[in-house]
Amino acid sequence: MSxxxxxxxxxxxxxxxxxxxxxxxxVEEGESLGLIGPNGAGKTTxxxxxxxxxxxxxxxxxxxxxxxxxxPTHKRVQEGIVRTYQVPRPFHEMPVSDNIRIGMMPENxxxxxxxxxxxxxxxxxxxxxxFGEREFAMYPGELSMGDLRRLELARxxxxxxxxxxLDEVFAGLTVAEIGQITELLLxxxxxxxxxxxxxxxxxxLAPLVDRVVAMSFGALLSEGSFDEVLADEKVQEAxxxx
Amino acid sequence: xxxxxxxxKYLVGWALFGxxxxxxxxxxxxxxxxxxxxxxxxxxxxxSWDILSGRTGYISFGHPFLIGIAAYTSAMLTxxxxxxxxxxxxxxxxxxxxxxxxxxxxALRIRGTYFALVTLAFMELMYQLTQVxxxxxxxxxxxxxxxxxxxxxxxxxxxxxxxxxxxxAFCLWLLIRTRLGTALSAIxxxxxxxxxxxxxxTKLKLFAFMVSAFVAGVGGTLYVHYLGSIAPRAIFDIxxxxxxxxxxxxxxxxxxxxxxxxxxxxxxxxxxxRPYIPGTERYFIYGSIALIVYVLEPKGLHHIIQRLYGxxxxxxxx
Numbered sequence: 001m002s003x004x005x006x007x008x009x010x011x012x013x014x015x016x017x018x019x020x021x022x023x024x025x026x027v028e029e030g031e032s033l034g035l036i037g038p039n040g041a042g043k044t045t046x047x048x049x050x051x052x053x054x055x056x057x058x059x060x061x062x063x064x065x066x067x068x069x070x071x072p073t074h075k076r077v078q079e080g081i082v083r084t085y086q087v088p089r090p091f092h093e094m095p096v097s098d099n100i101r102i103g104m105m106p107e108n109x110x111x112x113x114x115x116x117x118x119x120x121x122x123x124x125x126x127x128x129x130x131f132g133e134r135e136f137a138m139y140p141g142e143l144s145m146g147d148l149r150r151l152e153l154a155r156x157x158x159x160x161x162x163x164x165x166l167d168e169v170f171a172g173l174t175v176a177e178i179g180q181i182t183e184l185l186l187x188x189x190x191x192x193x194x195x196x197x198x199x200x201x202x203x204x205l206a207p208l209v210d211r212v213v214a215m216s217f218g219a220l221l222s223e224g225s226f227d228e229v230l231a232d233e234k235v236q237e238a239x240x241x242x
Numbered sequence: 243x244x245x246x247x248x249x250x251k252y253l254v255g256w257a258l259f260g261x262x263x264x265x266x267x268x269x270x271x272x273x274x275x276x277x278x279x280x281x282x283x284x285x286x287x288x289x290s291w292d293i294l295s296g297r298t299g300y301i302s303f304g305h306p307f308l309i310g311i312a313a314y315t316s317a318m319l320t321x322x323x324x325x326x327x328x329x330x331x332x333x334x335x336x337x338x339x340x341x342x343x344x345x346x347x348x349a350l351r352i353r354g355t356y357f358a359l360v361t362l363a364f365m366e367l368m369y370q371l372t373q374v375x376x377x378x379x380x381x382x383x384x385x386x387x388x389x390x391x392x393x394x395x396x397x398x399x400x401x402x403x404x405x406x407x408x409x410x411a412f413c414l415w416l417l418i419r420t421r422l423g424t425a426l427s428a429i430x431x432x433x434x435x436x437x438x439x440x441x442x443x444t445k446l447k448l449f450a451f452m453v454s455a456f457v458a459g460v461g462g463t464l465y466v467h468y469l470g471s472i473a474p475r476a477i478f479d480i481x482x483x484x485x486x487x488x489x490x491x492x493x494x495x496x497x498x499x500x501x502x503x504x505x506x507x508x509x510x511x512x513x514x515x516r517p518y519i520p521g522t523e524r525y526f527i528y529g530s531i532a533l534i535v536y537v538l539e540p541k542g543l544h545h546i547i548q549r550l551y552g553x554x555x556x557x558x559x560x
Contacts (some may be wrong), residue, residue: 003247046254046502051438053434053438072442073434073437074442077440078440082440084436086328089432091427091431091435092431094424094427098424101421102424102428102435102439102441103426103439105425105439106421106438107260109422109449112420112422112425113417113422117421123412127462135362159440164424
């Protein structure tokens with residue numbers, strides 16, 4: 001069976017700087033893959049390339065056996081590839097309910113106008129990330145960083161993901177919040193979601209991933225189980241500085 | 243829709259507004275009605291600007307370009323070909339939607355200041371072209387006069403302009419309350435995040451633009467056949483552009499009701515200042531007032547009134 005997503009020798013150059021260099025890796029359906037590497041390794045750039053937020057310089061991105069390089073961002077999302085951002089990007093002047101509504105929108109403008117929103121379905125998604133009625137009516141400016149991460153997750157879940165790209169999902173969270181988000185992600189995995197998770201917080205990443213890819217200077221450094229990759233000398237040298 | 247008490251409250255508000263427009267001529271002089279007619283047209287143009295720029299955050303400095311395409315199309319058709327108004331007006335609206343899209347569609351791919359500058363360039367381009375390109379058709383610098391008018395007299399024109407303004411306002415208000423309105427607002431906050439939610443922002447912006455162009459076209463054609471004349475300096479004028487923009491911003495962008503309030507406030511302010519300051523210095527006064535209101539409450543008059551209403555209701559309950 002072909003992997004859910006496969007990157008084949010993808011490269012991204014910004015002028016003279018090569019941010020991602022001939023990178024190849026894949027993720028199987030239902031798998032959870034950790035993507036680690038020091039700052040500037042090209043992890044977020046890889047996400048941007050997968051989502052078409054940056055255009056590839058060369059290489060191939062294959063999703064469910066089909067080349068998707070020509071698909072624009074919104075089409076990739078409709079195909080089931082959805083991402084979160086390192087710094088949460090909620091719609092600040094809208095309550096949580098409307099933020100979730102954006103994720104649930106039909107593509108057809110006629111349907112957007114003719115069909116009424118479904119507050120029950122929106123609330124169900126809010127509840128699935130641990131929000132209650134109170135948070136549902138709140139604005140992003142009133143939420144903690146942990147809740148903003150939940151909101152980001154809620155909006156991505158509302159878009160109906162099959163493959164979720166999580167960028168630094170634990171950044172800025174308290175220990176308790178990390179525990180809550182971990183629990184939430186583990187629960188969603190049971191529903192068959194596939195993850196690629198970028199994180200600097202290796203301890204929090206460990207229970208969530210089946211396999212890890214380590215990057216440095218835009219290239220693949222090591223690949224394997226969490227313990228194997230962390231034990232790899234090249235990874236320790238590049239990533240941990242030892 | 244009517245079972246929602248919040249919605250019912252708004253619908254009562256709209257009904258009262260409609261009745262007020264209907265009864266206003268009973269207490270107004272013909273001069274006041276003429277000011278009102280002009281305010282109605284500014285309100286239509288400001289709403290047209292608002293549905294594109296206020297909602298999506300794509301600030302257009304070229305709105306007179308859209309108004310001008312419709313107005314000139316209808317004016318030239320009636321002047322040279324004696325086309326009946328019931329043909330020339332829809333053709334003018336279609337010309338704005340098609341012509342405007344040809345120019346604006348590439349521009350909708352750029353953002354922020356660049357979009358504003360490109361649209362300003364469109365307006366300037368149109369201003370120059372109407373003067374030098376085939377002046378025998380466009381009327382050149384002097385424009386065209388003696389155009390047929392739809393109705394004559396202050397009262398019929400008041401009712402026509404008020405009815406058109408009211409219907410457009412109500413339809414746009416309904417439109418922005420749908421999920422489409424939510425999606426357009428989200429574009430102004432973070433367009434990339436909207437794309438990342440699976441929505442085609444180019445299609446959404448194009449739709450907003452088409453609605454905006456339609457409203458500008460309707461307003462533009464009716465305006466020119468109210469005045470009975472058209473000239474490049476009257477349409478593609480920076481003061482005309484800023485009147486539309488300030489009406490929308492001062493009233494409260496992205497609200498539909500706000501631009502109407504702003505248009506009425508500005509038009510009546512300018513007219514009431516006329517006996518005291520007959521020259522263009524009036525614009526300095528109105529600019530200052532607009533600036534003060536905008537600094538005090540960036541969300542505009544609409545928000546100030548909403549806050550006062552909220553305070554009043556809380557006072558009643560206490």
